[in-house]
Amino acid sequence: MSTTLQKQKVIIIGSGIAGLYAALSIEKFDVLIVSNESGGKSGSSYYAQGGIAAAIAEDDDFETHVQDTIKAGAGLVDYEVAKQIILAGTERVHHLAELGVNFKRDEKGNFNFGREAAHSKNRILHINGDASGKEIMNVLNARVSEKKNIQTRYTCEALEISVYGSNVNGIWIKNEKGETEFISASNIILATGGVSALYSKTTNPLSIYGKGLGLAARAGAVIADAEFVQFHPTALDLGVDPVPLATEALRGEGAIIINEKGERFLDNYHPAAELAPRDIVSRAVFSEISKGNKIFLDATNLKSGKVKDKFPNVYNLCKQNNIDADLQPIPIAPAAHYHVGGIATNINGRSSINGLWACGEVACTGFHGANRLASNSLLESIVLAYNSAKDVEQNFIEPASKSITSQFSHKNTNAISELEDLRNVMMENVGIERSEASLKKALHFISELMKRTSDNISFLNVLTTASMITKMALEREESRGCHYRSDYPETKEVFKRRCFEPKQKI
Ligand SMILES: Cc1cc2nc3c(=O)[nH]c(=O)nc-3n(C[C@H](O)[C@H](O)[C@H](O)COP(=O)(O)OP(=O)(O)OC[C@H]3O[C@@H](n4cnc5c(N)ncnc54)[C@H](O)[C@@H]3O)c2cc1C
Structure with a gap:
């Protein structure tokens, strides 16, 4: 030290x-x-x-x-x-x-x-x-x-x-x-x-594990609305981690979402189809993938211009994976995107x-x-x-005049192999669809992992965040916005409030 x-x-x-x-x-x-x-x-x-x-x-x-x-x-x-x-x-x-x-x-x-x-x-x-x-x-x-x-x-x-x-x-x-x-x-x-790299499918760089939220929560800061994790519907499913993103602007320009038969299906889920809010598009894509379908973003007929010229970033990412986005549909899957x-x-x-x-x-x-x-x-x-x-x-706070000693007892700060297990558990149980059973399973896993790795402070910050998201998702017994409970699919008036942990508003 x-x-x-x-x-x-x-x-x-x-x-x-x-x-x-x-x-x-x-x-x-x-x-x-x-x-x-x-x-x-x-x-x-x-x-x-x-x-x-x-x-x-x-x-x-x-x-x-x-x-x-x-x-x-x-x-x-x-x-x-x-x-x-x-x-x-x-x-x-x-x-x-x-x-x-x-x-x-x-x-x-x-x-x-x-x-x-x-x-x-x-x-x-x-x-x-x-x-x-x-x-x-x-x-x-x-x-x-x-x-x-x-x-x-x-x-x-x-x-x-x-x-x-x-x-x-x-x-x-x-x-x-x-x-x-x-x-x-x-x-x-x-x-x-x-926090999105806490999930095994994420658009965020693999440095964004929610450590800041975890260290603030451990210091006693009030955390709000942690259950709401937004999944992006059109991550490019090219087998890389993190998954690259096809910006929403592509759909604004007329790109459509299709299954392997080339059929559009989003108007079965929402009248705005491809331009529906993110959570609806994500759940629709997730639901089709869960049925065994492969889903694609078809940007071959944009309203104006070509993917290559208008969205060079996406075009090049696809090209690196042998897909010409101006000629071929791009495989997609939802991925954790925004907290x-x-x-x-x-x-x-x-x-x-x-x-x-x-x-x-x-x-x-x-x-x-x-x-x-x-x-x-x-x-x-x-x-x-x-x-x-x-x-x-x-409102600058002057440093205390007398020197204050701070104790630090954690020895281990290294990266930890259990992180990948945690990411899989979060994706499977605290992801686009959650239920009481899946959330309790995740909480049990997190608390066991906390016991086993308690000397690793860096990982403790990650686990604290995972735990807060899961606990708050368990408490919200309804579906709202990007929080979807398969056991409580309806939105309830009684939950029309933000949630804070500890339970006080700042
Ligand atoms: C692929 C992608 C596309 C997006 N597109 C858009 C868009 O078009 N428009 C839009 O509004 N939003 C978009 N977003 C969301 C938006 O980019 C982010 O919400 C925003 O950039 C967050 O900025 P930030 O500075 O808070 O965090 P970040 O940019 O994530 O930066 C966090 C920083 O904190 C550091 N850090 C983390 N933990 C620690 C620690 N313990 N100690 C020290 N440093 C730490 C990280 O290394 C990093 O430097 C997109 C996100 C992604 C992933």
């Missing part, structure tokens, strides 16, 4: 869009970004394809965007939060453009807006076809490297948040040398992304612990309700990152 206690001002954990944008938004203090990746291709952000939803087109307005968000969120969207995020989004998007993000524009220089499923207007800002995340991350990384007040420590994993009294007082990390080290800090912003739940925060990213903020996918504000509308997550990430940064600046 390293004995050097560093005094830093604001610590940000995670270097995806939320972490980097929060760092860039802090001007008054020094910032240290700690991330277990190496910069560049960090987190899910780098892989985002479709773009950012923003209600700024002439024929659009915030209320229409809010209503689309509410409709997708299946009764649990917090109207005020949605309104504030969508209104604030306009300024944030313009700021991204000022930082150098080259959003697609028309010949007059105005933003060009794409359409995605369940949006009633064209409002998706995108860059370079389906490489929006990569382009945004390249710009943010470049701006971060120019800022004198931002320091970065990559390949370092946050292991435990230390809380003294009711305040955060530091964080234990596994550092660049693989040693545990304590960093003193009274102001920490967690931006550690989602709607997370650390409960207010609109300024404040968690229930003094000195701990959260933004990006790890945070849960109530914006997405029970199901996220496509391209609303990058929007929420930048707004919450900015709000958290400004809230930290305005």
Whole structure:
């Protein structure tokens, strides 16, 4: 264990869009970004394809965007939060453009807006076809490297948040040398992304196991809506892990979903067919696959242009697997994609612990309700990152004057082979369809694994998150949004409420 206690001002954990944008938004203090990746291709952000939803087109307005968000969120969207995020989004998007993000524009220089499923207007800002995340991350990384007040420590994993009294007082990390080290800090912003790599079929990079949520929960932070895990219906089923994604924008452009006989079937499930909300399309595809059918995305007849030109990312991924997406249907399967739940925060990213903020996918504000509308997550990430940064600046907590010692007793921080077993159990039992029996089976597995691996703190964070998702899914005895219980297929009025663990609202 390293004995050097560093005094830093604001610590940000995670270097995806939320972490980097929060760092860039802090001007008054020094910032240290700690991330277990190496910069560049960090987190899910780098892989985002479709773009950012923003209600700024002439024929659009915030209320229409809010209503689309509410409709997708299946009764649990917090109207005020949605309104504030969508209104604030306009300024944030313009700021991204000022930082150098080259959003697609028309010949007059105005933003060009794409359409995605369940949006009633064209409002998706995108860059370079389906490489929006990569382009945004390249710009943010470049701006971060120019800022004198931002320091970065990559390949370092946050292991435990230390809380003294009711305040955060530091964080234990596994550092660049693989040693545990304590960093003193009274102001920490967690931006550690989602949980989806906890599932054996996932679109998220294999660094997104929900460790941030787990370490916040272990520190006592209130967690909200953890049962809602969104599955993306059109992951490219090409036998690789993680599974690459075919952006929803393809269906917006007219791609259809078919079975091996070439028949469309989605209108049997929802009148909007391919443009129905994600959870409905995912369950329909899952249901057809469960019946033994093979399912494909057919993008050979897009309304305008070719996959090769409009969606080069998807085209190249298919090409690497000997599929020409302009000529052949692409095999697909649903995959865990986005965590709607997370650390409960207010609109300024404040968690229930003094000195701990959260933004990006790890945070849960109530914006997405029970199901996220496509391209609303990058929007929420930048707004919450900015709000958290400004809230930290305005309410900066001075470090305690006397030095506080923090105990750290866990010895093992290494990767663990049981992770793959856990991912399979989560996929099978806590996935697109859950039931009391499957959830109890998963909980039993998780608690046995916790006993066997209790000295491994990194894995304890993963298991804590898996356990929270499963427990909260067990408690919600209904189906709503992206949470589907085969034993309670109906939506119940009594469950028309967000859930918090511990059971208090922040
Ligand atoms: C393939 C794909 C396509 C998507 N397309 C879109 C889209 O078009 N539009 C949209 O709005 N959303 C999209 N999403 C969702 C969106 O990309 C994410 O919700 C968003 O990028 C999350 O950003 P973040 O900064 O919160 O987390 P991430 O970008 O996931 O970053 C998390 C960071 O935290 C680090 N980290 C995690 N745990 C620790 C730890 N214990 N210690 C230190 N560091 C840690 C990670 O290494 C990473 O750097 C997509 C997601 C995927 C996977």
